[in-house]
Amino acid sequence: MKTIKLYDENAYIREFEAEVISCEKSGKYYAVTLDKTAFFPEGGGQKSDKGTLSGVKVCDVEEKDGEIIHYTQELLSGTVKGEIYWDARFDRMQNHSGEHLVSGLIHKYTGADNVSFSLTDGECTLAFNTAIGDELIEKVEREANRIVFENRKIKCYYPSAEELKTLEYRSKLELTENVRLVKIEGADLCACCAPHCKSTAEIGLIKIISKENYKAGGTKLFIACGMRALEHHKMLLTQVKDISHLLCAKIEKTAAAVERLKNEKEKCEYELVGLKRKNIEKAVESISPSEENIIITCEFNGDDLRLFADKLKTKVKGIVLVLEGDDNGGYRYVLTSGNTDISPIVKPANTALNGRGGGRDNMARGNYSAKFADIKNYFENL
Ligand SMILES: [Zn+2]
Helix, strand or coil: CCCEEHHHHCCCCCEEEEEEEEEEEECCEEEEEECEECCCCCECCECCCCEEECCEEEEEEEEECCEEEEEECCCCCCEEEEEECHHHHHHHHHHHHHHHHHHHHHHHHHCCCEEEEEECCCCEEEEECCCCCHHHHHHHHHHHHHHHHCCCEEEEECCCHHHHHHCCCECCCCCCCCCCEEEECCCEEEECCCCCCCEHHHHCCEEEEEEEEECCCEEEEEEEECHHHHHHHHHHHHHHHHHHHHHCCCHHHHHHHHHHHHHHHHHHHHHHHHHHHHHHHHHHHCCCCECCCEEEECCCCCHHHHHHHHHHCCCECCEEEEEEEECCCEEEEEEEECCCCCHHHHHHHHHHCCEEEEEECCEEEEEECCCHHHHHHHHHCC
16 A cells, blocks of 8 residues: 655654554564655655654665555554654755755756765765866855745645646656656756755755766765755864964965975975985995995885995995894895895795895895894804
């Protein structure tokens, strides 16, 4: 039996009385059908309403062949009193109506179709099958908000089959009968099954937050309407205030202050690289030319360790092993030579010194989990 959809006629019904038609165990829930309901089931990208039936929590709602099924945690029978969580429902109505307005305007200016819509508690996204530039986004956002201020009527209705043929409306599906239309006066006409605000003023502020690419050549928009837009603004302001405090800069000058900081950081990094190079050169100068192998610990790490070894091999005939670390944590090593082929040494040394690593062009990098005395002893007795 088809359930009478109270939300279809009147989206503002928060409480209602209904008769339980069936109640059957379904997994961990009871599947309850009623003669009528104000609960909107999941559909068209929008999640289902939450609420209670005679105080019993309704965890999910879905529609199957015109029958609306409420999933509850307890068995129900007879007459029940339904109550939907209104704040969450109204928030969705605001965002869904806002989405129609934005999609309608984008369609008006580009002919693009809304090909995907998702409305959850945390996010409202809409995707189009075309690229949408920032200029158009700004224009649409302004116009949508102006239509909000103009307090235009929003009407949900079922036109007759004859009337439907004469109407031009947006629709994701090819529908021919029982089409429910949502009309935003002078702005949009779109097929939709969800509850909507009765006027644009109720939507409140409409903010297009961000965009990203969607499939091939499409665009996905993230929007926030009503309280969500306010919360989003609050979040941004908190962030920018914190940044302003950290930088000791006025809010409107935070970007310039960050840019200054970034330039200073780049300058410092450049100077640091120069200083490190000088340090490496000094360390190389302090070592006397030798015909032997050299095994030495140092403070250099990462690429500096490699650079140190690379410069050192010009002064040493034998192999160069530079190490950074300590006996407790082990040693990072660079093994190289200007004259001797190190390839036969790398693997046996790794095995003997509990190490790993390798390389090419006669240079190996890795680490040894061994004490310095043992490493030194091993290489001296090669
Ligand atoms: Zn819709």
